[in-house]
Amino acid sequence: MGNVYTKSGALAQKIYFGSVLIWEKLVGSEFIIEVDTTKAGTSNNDQFQFTGAEGDYDVIAKQNNIVVATFNDLSGQQTITLPSSGVYFLEVSAKEVNGFTGVKFNNSGDKLKLSKINQWGIFNESRTGLFFNCNNLTEIASDNDWLNSITDGTGNFVGCNLTSLPDTLTLANLVNGASMFNGCNISELPSGMVLNNLENAELMFRFNSLSDLPSGLTFPNLTNGRLILQGSTLNTVRYSQLLIDMEAGNINIDVLFHAGNSKYNTDGETARNLLITNQNWAFTDGGLE
DSSP states (O other), X not given: OOOEEEEEOSSEEEEEETTEEEEEEETTOSEEXXXXXXXXXXXXXXXXXXXXXXXEEEXXXXXXXXXXXXXEEEESSOEEEOXXXXXXXXXXXXXXXXXXXXXXXXXXXXXXXEEEEEEOTTOOOOOSOTTTTOTXXXXXXXOOHHHHHOSBOTTTTTTOOOOOOOTTOOOTTOSBOTTTTTTOOOOOOOTTOOOTTOOBOTXXXXXXXXXXXXXXXXXXXXXXXXXXXXXXBOOHHHHHHHHHHHHHHOOOSSOEEEOBTOEEOHXXXXXXXXXXXXXXXXXXXXXXX
């Protein structure tokens, strides 16, 4: 019988028995989160519930980069008991069959114990309301291909404490972004977030503090912008240009658009008036500067 040994590479980790491959997983495929079990939740103060989880999975718990507990053969929504209360990094690996796809807090369970998403990895969800009212979530990971592929992000991060978004986040396929970042503390959007396919943006960035938008963001397909920017104040030049771009490129009628306290210049006023007269748009904003 041969020796058991491990080979590690950039893309995969493999375990062989002699020359026979008996186990393999992709390196960097884990869903990795930081949790604080002392926060209030459904579970005890030394526990964490994978609220709304789907699929089968294993979990490794770490503190200071040291493994302190492992949990194998979990399925669906499960609660793990950790060595003590405190902050942990949890690495979730999917089973080969019926593997883990994600969690869904949706204003329930251990939503307040989630602090950071360090790596999305295997996370791949089409459900909505995933992190709704995870009030202590301050950071999401940059390996966000799954987010850039979704068409419906309704309520996914509403009520989170995000102050910024990864530069890699484009939401290129998003059609319905209703309340997606409602109530966060975001001050700037990634430069590649142009949202060309976005139709429903009701309350999408409500109660954030945006003063600018990416230069390529023109809302060409927007049908509903009700309360989208309530609480923000775009600079006058940027808001005016947005009005000009929407008048030139958006043919939809009866659109509501809330620009917070943003003011427009005379060029913006011309475009705004045309949208109102020709396409029956209705605006809420700060008026002419």
